[in-house]
Amino acid sequence: MLEIKGLSASVDGKAILRGIDLVVPDGEVHAIMGPNGSGKSTLAYVLAGREGYEVTGGAVSFDGQDLLALEPEARAVAGLFLAFQYPVELPGVGNANFLRTALNALRRARGEAELDAVQFLKLARSAVKRLSMADDMLKRAVNVGFSGGEKKRNEVLQMAILRPKLAVLDETDSGLDIDALRIVADGVNALRGPASSALVITHYQRLLDYIVPDRVHVLVAGRIVRSGGPELARELEASGYAAVMAEAV
Amino acid sequence: MSGLARPTAPLDALAEAFFARYQARGAHDAERQGAAELFRSGGLPSPREEAWHYTALRPLADAVFDPPGRDAAALLEALPDIAAPRLVFVAGGFRADLSVLPQGPISVATGAPAWGGLARPASEKLVALNTMLAEDGADIVVADGVDAATLVLASLASGGAFHPRHSIRLGRGARLTLIEVNLGSGAYLNNPVFSAAVGEDASLVHLRMQIEGADAFHLSTLYAEVAARGTYDSFLLTLGARLARVEVHARLVGEKAAVHLNAAQLLGGSQHADFTTVVRHDAPSTVSRQTVKNVLTGRARGVFQGKIEVDRLAQKTDGYQMNQALLLSPQAEVDSKPQLEIYADDVKCSHGATVGELDADQLFYLRSRGIPEVEARSLLVRAFLNEALDPIGHEVARQAMEGMVATWWERQMA
Numbered sequence: 001m002l003e004i005k006g007l008s009a010s011v012d013g014k015a016i017l018r019g020i021d022l023v024v025p026d027g028e029v030h031a032i033m034g035p036n037g038s039g040k041s042t043l044a045y046v047l048a049g050r051e052g053y054e055v056t057g058g059a060v061s062f063d064g065q066d067l068l069a070l071e072p073e074a075r076a077v078a079g080l081f082l083a084f085q086y087p088v089e090l091p092g093v094g095n096a097n098f099l100r101t102a103l104n105a106l107r108r109a110r111g112e113a114e115l116d117a118v119q120f121l122k123l124a125r126s127a128v129k130r131l132s133m134a135d136d137m138l139k140r141a142v143n144v145g146f147s148g149g150e151k152k153r154n155e156v157l158q159m160a161i162l163r164p165k166l167a168v169l170d171e172t173d174s175g176l177d178i179d180a181l182r183i184v185a186d187g188v189n190a191l192r193g194p195a196s197s198a199l200v201i202t203h204y205q206r207l208l209d210y211i212v213p214d215r216v217h218v219l220v221a222g223r224i225v226r227s228g229g230p231e232l233a234r235e236l237e238a239s240g241y242a243a244v245m246a247e248a249v
Numbered sequence: 250m251s252g253l254a255r256p257t258a259p260l261d262a263l264a265e266a267f268f269a270r271y272q273a274r275g276a277h278d279a280e281r282q283g284a285a286e287l288f289r290s291g292g293l294p295s296p297r298e299e300a301w302h303y304t305a306l307r308p309l310a311d312a313v314f315d316p317p318g319r320d321a322a323a324l325l326e327a328l329p330d331i332a333a334p335r336l337v338f339v340a341g342g343f344r345a346d347l348s349v350l351p352q353g354p355i356s357v358a359t360g361a362p363a364w365g366g367l368a369r370p371a372s373e374k375l376v377a378l379n380t381m382l383a384e385d386g387a388d389i390v391v392a393d394g395v396d397a398a399t400l401v402l403a404s405l406a407s408g409g410a411f412h413p414r415h416s417i418r419l420g421r422g423a424r425l426t427l428i429e430v431n432l433g434s435g436a437y438l439n440n441p442v443f444s445a446a447v448g449e450d451a452s453l454v455h456l457r458m459q460i461e462g463a464d465a466f467h468l469s470t471l472y473a474e475v476a477a478r479g480t481y482d483s484f485l486l487t488l489g490a491r492l493a494r495v496e497v498h499a500r501l502v503g504e505k506a507a508v509h510l511n512a513a514q515l516l517g518g519s520q521h522a523d524f525t526t527v528v529r530h531d532a533p534s535t536v537s538r539q540t541v542k543n544v545l546t547g548r549a550r551g552v553f554q555g556k557i558e559v560d561r562l563a564q565k566t567d568g569y570q571m572n573q574a575l576l577l578s579p580q581a582e583v584d585s586k587p588q589l590e591i592y593a594d595d596v597k598c599s600h601g602a603t604v605g606e607l608d609a610d611q612l613f614y615l616r617s618r619g620i621p622e623v624e625a626r627s628l629l630v631r632a633f634l635n636e637a638l639d640p641i642g643h644e645v646a647r648q649a650m651e652g653m654v655a656t657w658w659e660r661q662m663a
Contacts, residue, residue, distance in 0.1 A: 048617050051609065076619030088614035092632030101628065102618035109619065158618065 001026045001197045002166055007058035008222075009046045016042040018222035019058065024166070027194040031208055032201045033233060034219035035241045040201045041085060043219070044170040047199075048082040049075050063165065076102075077109040079165030083155040083172045090142035095154070098142045099124060099161055106162060127160045130190070132183055148175040156187035167191065167198045173207035185210030205237035220245050259310035264292040267410075271381045280364040284380030287370050294374045303552040303584045304494050304523040309466050315435040317409025321347070324405040327432055329458070329649035335401035340437070341411025342385050355397040355425070356390040362414035363388055366444030367472035373496070376470050379412040379442040386414035386441075389427070393420035393448070399428060399643065404441070406433035406465070413441040419451040419479075426454040428646050432489070436464040443471040447479040449503060454482045456646045460653060461489035463518075470496045477503025477532070484641055485512040486650050487522045488657050494523040501528070501535035501563075513542045513637045515654065516549035516581075517661050523552035530563040530596075537567070542637045543574040544630055545581035546661050554586040555600070561592040568598040575633050576606055577661075627658050 002024040009017040016039045024030045034040050046053045047060065049072040060067040065078055090098065104114040115123070124138055133153055143151050152172055159167055167188065173181055188198060188211050200211055208216070208230065216232040217224045218241075226232065226244055236244065271277070271285050293309075294301040317340040325337070325347055334351035336359065337344050343359040351357060362383045370377040391397040404413065419425055431439060439461060447453045453473075461467045467490040473481045487493055499508045514522045528537045543551035553572045574583035587600040607629050615625035634654065641647040 050613055050617075071622070072613060072616040073619050073621050073625075076617060082617055084614070088610050090611055090614070090629075090632060092635035093628060098615075098618075098628075101624070102615075102620055105621060105624065106619040162618065 003061040005059050008056045024197050028214040029198045030215045031213040032217050038219045039222040044168050081164030081167045083169040085170040087143050087151040089144045093142050095142050096138040149180040156184050169200045205233040208233045260293045263310045284370040284377045287377040291374050315408030319407040321405045333399035336387050337403045339405045340409040341413050354395040358388040362386050366416045382412045383414035389417045391419045391423040391425050394422045396424040399426045401428045404431045406437045407435040408437045410438040415443045417445045419447050421448045422450040424452045429457045432460045434462040438466045440468045445473040447475045447481050449476040451479045457485040459487045465490045467493040473499040475506040478505045480507045482509040487514040492521045496525045498527045502531050504532050505534045507536040509538045511540045514551045515544045517546040520549045525554040527556045530559045530566040534565040539570040541572045546577040548580040550582045552584045556588040559591040559593050564593050564595045566596040570600040572602045574604045
C-alpha cells in the first residue's frame with residue numbers, strides 16, 4: 001500500500017524529515033508517535049502534497065504509483081485521505097455541497113457514475129447517523145462555527161463518505177473528549193478491511209486504546225527511531241519520550 | 250452653431266456632439282431646454298470632480314459606436330427565461346413586437362418621457378445628458394394595495410447611443426419585483442435614468458443584470474425615494490461592458506423605510522466598473538444595507554463609493570455597508586470609498602472593506618479531497634458571492650444570475 005524510502009523534507013529551508021523509512025501493508029493500521037516538533041504533521045502534509053513542504057530526498061510509492069509526483073487532488077483520486085489536525089473553515093460552502101462535489105470529483109476521475117442530490121443525501125444521512133452527528137451538520141457551512149470535536153467528527157464523516165484506501169489521521173484525537181474520541185475511533189475502525197490501511201499520527205497513547213494498531217513507530221527529530229507492536233505505545237505512555245530520545249541520540 | 254467653448258479636450262468634443270444632436274432634433278419642451286442649458290455649461294463628468302475621481306470617461310470619447318440598426322432578435326434569446334410579462338427596448342426604443350405587456354392591475358406606458366420624477370439634472374451631469382436626449386422609456390405604476398408580481402425590463406443593443414428614461418411608482422402597500430436586464434453586443438452607450446418612488450408599506454424588489462457587450466458603455470443613474478415602512482431592495486450583478494458606472498441615490502423619507510443596495514461586480518480583462526451610492530436617511534428608524542462584492546481578474550478595476558448621510562431628525566438610523574474584493578490577479582485593482590455624514594446623535598452606522606486573494610489553506614483543503622484546482626477555485630469564488638446572492642428571493646432570477654456567474658467563470662478559466 002504505502003512505501004516510504006529515505007524521505008527527507010524541509011520547510012522554509014529547515015530540514016524537518018531526515019530520512020524516513022516506513023512500509024504500511026494492505027489492511028494494516030500503523031501509528032506514528034512522537035514528541036512535539038518531531039515532524040509528525042510534516043510527514044502528513046508531505047504525503048498529502050501541501051505547498052511549502054519541499055521534498056529534498058527519498059521516494060514514496062502508493063499502490064505502485066509515485067505519490068510525490070501527483071497533485072493533491074490526484075492523490076485523493078489514488079485513494080489517500082488526510083484527516084487534518086486543524087480542519088479548514090469554508091464560509092459560504094455548504095457541507096453537503098462540499099461532500100458531494102468531492103465524492104463526485106473522485107468518482108468522475110475514476111470513471112464511475114456521479115451521484116445525484118437524492119442518492120448522495122441518502123448516503124450522507126446514514127453516515128451522519130452512524131457517527132452520531134447532528135442532522136444539521138450537512139446544512140451548515142463547512143466547519144464554520146463547529147466546535148473542535150465537531151470539526152474532527154466532520155473529518156471522519158468525509159472519510160466515511162470518500163472511503164479512502166489509506167487514511168492519514170493527523171492528531172485527530174487532540175481536543176476530543178472521551179465520547180467524541182470513541183465516535184472518531186469507531187469511524188476509523190468501520191473502514192478497516194483487507195484493502196484499506198491507516199496511518200494514525202498521535203502524541204498520546206489514548207487513541208490507540210480504541211484504534212488498536214498493528215505497528216507503532218516512534219518519530220524523533222525527523223527519523224523513526226523505534227518500531228514495535230501495540231505494546232510500544234503503552235511503554236511510551238509509561239516512560240515518556242525522554243528515554244527513547246536519549247537512545248536515539 | 251453651439252454655445253459650447255471650442256473643444257479643448259476629447260470629452261468636450263463628445264459633449265458638443267451630444268449637444269449638436271439635441272439641436273438637430275428641433276422643438277423642445279422646457280424640461281429638455283433646461284437640461285440642455287445645464288449640459289452645455291457643465292459638459293460630461295471629469296476626473297477632477299470628487300465623485301468621478303476613480304472613473305474616467307475618457308474611453309467614451311475615443312469610442313466609435315456601431316450603427317444601432319442591427320437586428321436584435323438573436324439577443325432576445327439570451328434573455329433569461331423568466332415567466333413574466335416583459336418590456337423590451339432595443340437601442341433605447343420600445344419594441345411592442347418583442348414585448349409581452351402585463352395584464353391586470355399594473356399600468357405601463359411607453360414613449361416620450363413624462364418628466365416630474367425624482368431625477369435631478371442639475372446635480373448629475375449624465376442625468377442632464379439623459380434629459381436632453383431621452384426619447385423613450387417605461388412609466389410603470391402599481392396602484393395602492395396591488396401585488397403586481399414580476400415584470401421584466403430588458404434593454405437590448407448592438408450599437409448607437411441611447412438615453413432611456415424610466416419611472417416606477419408603487420402606491421401604498423403595493424408590491425413589484427422588477428427584473429432589469431441590460432444585454433448586447435458591439436460598441437454602444439446605454440445611459441438610462443430611473444426614478445423609483447416606493448409608497449408607504451410598499452415593496453419594490455429590483456434585480457439588475459448588467460451583461461452589456463464587451464465594447465459597450467453602461468452609465469446608469471437611479472433615484473429612489475422610500476416612504477414609511479416601505480422597502481427598496483435592489484441587487485446589481487455587473488458582468489459586462491468595458492466601462493460601467495451605476496449610480497444610486499436613495500432617500501428614506503418615512504419612518505422605518507428601508508433600502509438594500511447589494512451588488513456583485515465580476516470583472517476581467519481591462520474592464521472597469523463603478524458602483525456609487527448615496528443613501529440619505531431623512532426619517533427616524535430607517536435602515537440601509539449595502540453588501541458589495543468584487544471578483545476581479547486580469548487588469549480589471551472595480552470601484553465602490555458609498556455615502557451614507559443621516560439627517561439630524563433621523564434618530565435610530567441603522568446603516569450598514571460592506572465592500573469586499575477578491576483579487577485573482579496581481580494587476581487587478583479595487584478602490585473603495587466609504588463616506589459617513591451623520592448629524593443625528595442616536596444612530597448605528599458601520600462600514601468595512603476587505604481585500605484578499607483566494608485562501609491557500611482553503612484551496613489545499615478542497616484539493617486534498619479530490620476536487621480539481623479549477624473547480625476548487627470556482628467553489629471558493631461562488632462561496633464569496635453567496636452572501637450577496639443567497640438573499641435573492643426570486644428563485645428563477647437568482648438561478649439565472651448564478652448561471653451568468655458560472656458562464657463568466659468558465660470564460661475566465663478558458
